[in-house]
Amino acid sequence: MKLITSTLSCSRQGFVKTVKTGLLATVLAFSGVQAYALSELNVAQGSDPQNLDPIDTFRLSWGSIGSNIFEGLIQRGEDLQLVPGLATAWEFLDDNSRIRFTLREGVSFHNGEPFNAAAVKYTFDRLLGEQGQKGPQRSNYTSIGSVEVIDDYTVEFHMNQVDPVLITKLAGYGAMIVPPKYIEEVGEEAFDRKPVGTGPYQVVSYEPSVELKLARFEGYWNGTAKTELVNIRFISEPATRMAELMSGGVDISLNVPNTSVETLKKNKSVDLVTVGGPTVNMMRFKANSGITADARVREAMNIAIDRDAILNALLGGLGESIATAQGELSFGNDASIKKYPYDPARAKALLKEAGVAPGTDITLDIYNSDETFREISQVVSSYLGMVGLNLKIRANETNIMASDLIPNGKTGELFQFGWGGWTFDFDNTAYLLYHSGERFNPYINDAKLDELLEQQRATYDRDVREQALQQVAGYIREQSLELPLFNLATMYGVSKKVSGFVPAPDDRVRYMNVVVAE
Amino acid sequence: MTAQTEIRTTPAWFSNAMARCRNLEFVVGITLTLLLVGLVLLAPVFFPDGGESINLMARLAAPFAEPGHPLGTDALGRDILARIATGGKVSFVVGVYSSLGAVVLGTILGLYAGYYRGVLDTIVMRFADIQLAFPFILFAMTVIAIYGPSLERIIIVMIVTQWVQYARIVRGSVLALRERTFILAAKSYGQSSAKIIFSHILPNAMGPLIILLTLNIANNILLESSLTFLGLGVDPQTPSWGGMLAEGRNYVQTAWWITLFPGLAIMLTVLGLNLLGDWLRDQLGKSVQ
Amino acid sequence: MQQLTFLSQRLLQAVFVTLAVTLFVAFAIRFTGDPAVMMTQESSNVTEADLAMIRESLGLNAPFHVQYLQFMGQLLTGELGNSFFRGPIKELIGSALPSTLLLAATSMVLSILISIPLGIVAAVKQGKWVDQLIRILSLTGLSFPNFWLAMMLVLIFSITFNVLPVSGFSGVASLVLPSATVAIVLTAVNVRLVRTAMLDVLSEQYIMVARAKGVKEFWVIYKHALRNSAIALITFFGLQFGNLIGGIVVVERVFNWPGMGSLALDAIAQRDYPLLQASVCILAMLIVIVNLVTDMAYSLIDPRIRVKS
Secondary structure (H helix, E strand, C coil): CEEHHHHHCCCCCCHHHHHHHHHHHHHHHHCCCCCCEECEEEEEECCCCCCCCHHHCCCHHHHHHHHHHCCCCEEECCCCCEEECCEEEEEEECCCCEEEEEECCCCECCCCCECCHHHHHHHHHHHHCHHHHCCCCHHHCCCEEEEEEEECCEEEEEECCCCCCHHHHCCCHHHCCCCHHHHHHHCHHHHHHCCCCCCCEEEEEEECCCEEEEEECCCCCCCCCCCCEEEEEECCCHHHHHHHHHHCCCCEECCCCHHHHHHHHHCCCEEEEEEEEEEEEEEEECCCCHHHHCHHHHHHHHHCCCHHHHHHHHCCCCEEECCCCCCCCCECCCCCCCCCCCCHHHHHHHHHHCCCCCCEEEEEEEECCCHHHHHHHHHHHHHHHHCCEEEEEEEECHHHHHHHHCCCCCCCCEEEEEECCCCCEHHHHHHHHHCCCCCCCCCCCCHHHHHHHHHHHCCCCHHHHHHHHHHHHHHHHHHCCEEEEEEEEEEEEEECCEECCCCCCCCCCCCCCCEECC | CCHHHHHCCCCHHHHHHHHHHHHHHHHHHHHHHHHHHHHHHHHHHHCCCCCCCCCHHHCCCCCCCCCCCCCCECCCCCEHHHHHHHHHHHHHHHHHHHHHHHHHHHHHHHHHHHHHCHHHHHHHHHHHHHHHCCCHHHHHHHHHHHHCCCHHHHHHHHHHHHHHHHHHHHHHHHHHHHCCHHHHHHHHCCCCHHHHHHHHHHHHHHHHHHHHHHHHHHHHHHHHHHHHHCCCCCCCCCCCHHHHHHHHHHHCCCCCHHHHHHHHHHHHHHHHHHHHHHHHHHHHHHHCC | CHHHHHHHHHHHHHHHHHHHHHHHHHHHHCCCCCHHHHHCCCCCCCCHHHHHHHHHHHCCCCCHHHHHHHHHHHHHCCCCCECCCCCEHHHHHHHHHHHHHHHHHHHHHHHHHHHHHHHHHHHHCCCCHHHHHHHHHHHHHHCCCHHHHHHHHHHHHHHHCCCCCCCCCCCCHHHHHHHHHHHHHHHHHHHHHHHHHHHHHHCCHHHHHHHHCCCCHHHHHHHHHHHHHHHHHHHHHHHHHHHHHHHHHHHHHHCCCCCHHHHHHHHHHHCCHHHHHHHHHHHHHHHHHHHHHHHHHHHHHCHHHCCCC
């Protein structure tokens, strides 16, 4: 615990503000107000969502903040189970064309505004309307036609189409319930910087790219947060983040780079806390042209790489090698699909069979910001070299990769792809990667895949969906349409002084029960 | 002994000592430079694999901990010594080509601008102003964001941003010299402008230019590492000193040797170049005027 | 009157430079990349239509000259408009600029305070052990990349001894490591420049005359030599400012210093056009102003350099 004066002390406005706070502290001391100790938690995360409005952002960095400020109708905890949130119950009506939600009573927003049906309707009208069009969230919720208020604590969603993942999506991101009066009063711009929700913490101050200060919301309906203040600092340089953690500057660090695993494991004051995450790392093929149009070549590359050796050596064993683009937690995962074996001899034979001459040049495009993958790709290059393929690595800027090389099909024979669908539903990954015409799928155009993917989107029947998704995964594996690598653990660096921290697989950390010992 | 005699009337013992000192400077400078250039040139002979052999079983080995790795190995188990020898090529190529390009361009433009003044001077100086007002890193990032990273682009970006400093220095000394007696005298004897520029003005600007050039080569070796640090460097497979420092930064606390030895290689190169530069400056200084 | 014309001429040039730099950046950054893609990077269901909608709302569908003129209009009225991702640019720059200036000024002052006496001592004791020592120290300072130096300082002072903060900006203590990093590299350059400039002047005729007249060595150095080498030094220090800002960009990143460099680098990575234009424009103006002041001082000290009337 620290004295309140120290938490206030000099900020970035420099001397002026320092002097002011100094004065404030003096005034407080003389006026007989007891300067009391506030419990405080300092957190570092790699990036700043830059806009705290739930409908304006779609970043994991928002998730690790927003989950403390906002709540949705549905809640999903660290165990990934869907439980009632601001809605206490829901039922599907009229052949699934309507969903009726019963809302929780006695909940209020941080500004005192009551939570009710009007707030829910406002939230979704805003998301699906003009304001939502400016942001990236709307497209995830277009299956909702409209929201009807039945009474103060009952609403109905009128669906445009079947959306099997909707209930999960209501637990996250764009579906967070926002306060109508507050937004009307302060305006959209102010809401981006200082939003109000119903969650256990409220925003005190927000300096983009620098720091976000949260304070406990005393009127929270579901208990009280154990720590009074949470300061979330944005530190983009991984080595700096780790240095802060090890020097005690922060108590918890998100986004621990794999390259720091060894350092953290050796450190006596910090724990490395891991949990299975949604992120899959893979390489994808330019599957419609060049030597990679041949399924034998693709298979050869797949079996030329010893995934477990890379995982254990470079990634501290913190993850699993995978057979398809999903982890064990994913809905649609088929445990019976075999992982690619490491078989360089067979790889050579396959390449020979396909008529690929030894020493053939191929190119891999990677993201230049990903240091871990930079190392992985060099090892992959060495493995491919052993079977006679000469892999050149091109490191590209994130934006160029995502806006040009991939959507326009300008990549090399191989390109890096990392995906962390927070819904843990394979649809989220598979539709995007394999359905023809999708932006991130420049090379695969397969009628069978299209059919399976569309089929599972048209039903709420979990068994039908699971089967279709598993078939998709099986087909991809059979054709070797991609080169899956790992499902990496989500890692947190946590000071030994911290207790009550539960690692969130989806990066949506909740600080409510975290306590920092003195 | 007064300062005056120290500088102007040098007793025999003093000039001998000075000469020895200067020679030492030259000897150390040339030794370091030749040693490192030699190491880099001979790298393909000693390390035919180019420091690219990966050995995951021997990763992060401390110096002398594994046979055949006197300076240890990096995160992928590659030999640090081999990578330093091979990686020096990128550093030298970037450092030397970019600096030479900049000095040639900058000197020519600076001489003309300073000597003839007029429109050319205005254009050159405005162009120089623009570049001076645009921090190198931002310019490099913008250009490389657009075209993607490559060795040639890094060199070009450096030349485009660095000729200015040479031009300003050359122009400055031209401006300072053109009103001086010996130039005016040369003019009055009817010497041609070219002759005045090359036999009187350029030699006088040489000292600062050479100092700047040596600093510049060293500086560009460092800039290359900064660019790599920001993810804008040469491709990941080509070893470079800067790249090695950048890659090793996440291991500083557990494997210091990954960053220490390339750092030393850079330091010794820079030291060698600067000693040579200083020595050269003294040699040239004698012939001036 | 002459000074006034000179000043107005230079001011015109400053405006021109700022215009040219922003025009280049605004034009170049639009070549590749797409802010709408950055915005939706982690979203799965985004279609081309959604992206088009976002682009429209960001005003990206207007022709380049319209976008640029709009930006210039905002600039002239002092309203810098909104960033694509993070609210009013005025506020962002209002908090980033003082941080950068503070870091730049501290490092520069620190460096000048150290390098002038060291450079003078080295020049006066030319060839002696003091000179050698200073030269070796300055060469060593020049030999390390600044980000490496930064990490070493953090390793020693923050992690091993835990006496200084690792990053961020929370008071004077957090200013120490970043400004030391910038100042060490800067000083290494400056010491050499001071030494060279002093040596040049010390061998001049009038210094010998002064000495012959029996002027005390202290006054020879401080009144005659330093004043006469000031012209070169001011140019060098002025020229350093652009490099200084460039160096600060990298150092800011290592120390997570909330300054202009971080702002601009983020803006490039995210294709936040308005923010990039504004921050580069402000940085350019800053450097132009420093250069302008340098030139003014230059012409005040040495009347020979004044513009031809």
